[in-house]
Amino acid sequence: MSKAGDLDDRLTEHVERLADEHPPIDLDSVDYSMNRPGLIARRFGPVLSYMARVELEVERNVLELATLLPDPPEVDRHFYADVWMPQETRHGEILDRLQAMLGIDPLKADLTSVSIRLRLLGALGRFGPVQDVSRMLYYLTGMATERSAVIAYSQLHNGLLKLDERAIAETVVAPIRRQEPGHFAFYQLSSRGLWGQLGGWQKWLIRTLRRLTFTPVGVEHKRQRADFGRVMDALGISTKDSDVVRHAEQIARVEHELLWARRKGLRVPTYVVDALRQAVEAAKAEADIVAIGLPGRRLSPEA
Secondary structure, eight states: OOHHHHHHHHHHHHHHHHHHHOOSOOGGGOOOOOSOHHHHHHHHHHHHHHHHHHHHTHHHHHHHHHHHOSSOOHHHHIIIIIIIHHHHHHHHHHHHHHHHHHTOOOOOOOOSOOOHHHHHHHHHTTSHHHHHHHHHHHHHHHHHHHHHHHHHHHHHHHHHHHTTOHHHIIIIIHHHHHHHHHHHHHHHHHHHHHHTTOOHHHHHHHHHHHHHHOOOTTOOSHHHHHHHHHHHHHTTSSSSHHHHHHHHHHHTHHHIIIIITTSTTOSSOHHHHHHHHHHHHHHHHHHHHHHTTOSOOSOOTTO
């Protein structure tokens, strides 16, 4: 059997196992009991509202993938449409209910927009080698997203346990966190397999586009960049610049290995570190505006 055929079989088995072992979380299994909801809201409100939005927006993400990949491998379509979306949508529903119970104002979820850039890539993707470039970018984004999610949910879980909020730690956050590594594994297997099949010009284009377009998970414009910076602050990731760099290394380890391993002295893509630093700076800038009482506490998307 060819290496490509062997990879297809492994991916198919992996996706079927995810579907069988990790169905969408049963809503009846969730216990929203809380001891100090006001403290949870103050301590982790930015995390809950941000993650709820990102999880709910998978509905739009699937529309984007249908545009970006006009003729995807069947295992990809099965994964994102039949396994990943139902799981992630349920995560969003659970977090959305939790933030409502905590009195947290929800961040608006965009469920329908597909950017012109993605429409253009999708049109070009009818030429197979270009679609392979888009697929690789999808896998890279998926890996960074899932690693970010695992880290965020782990930090949130630990923080809730420290507050003695065991019910939501164990029945909300822990089951969500448990489903994310399987998604990461799919993207990792897919990216490693596809990278070895690409030509030199495709690899060059992927490196170039990734460097120009990378953003943290859920960041589409400057206002959301500040929102992400607040998440990093709430989770203790932005206290020191070394923490930011270490976080970048965690979420981009495989990406660095595939795309940039030949660059001597480079431990993490600089564009990943820069994007995280910009999020931290944007959150601090908004906090400074609030502290001195200036109008316009929130950046507009175009600011």
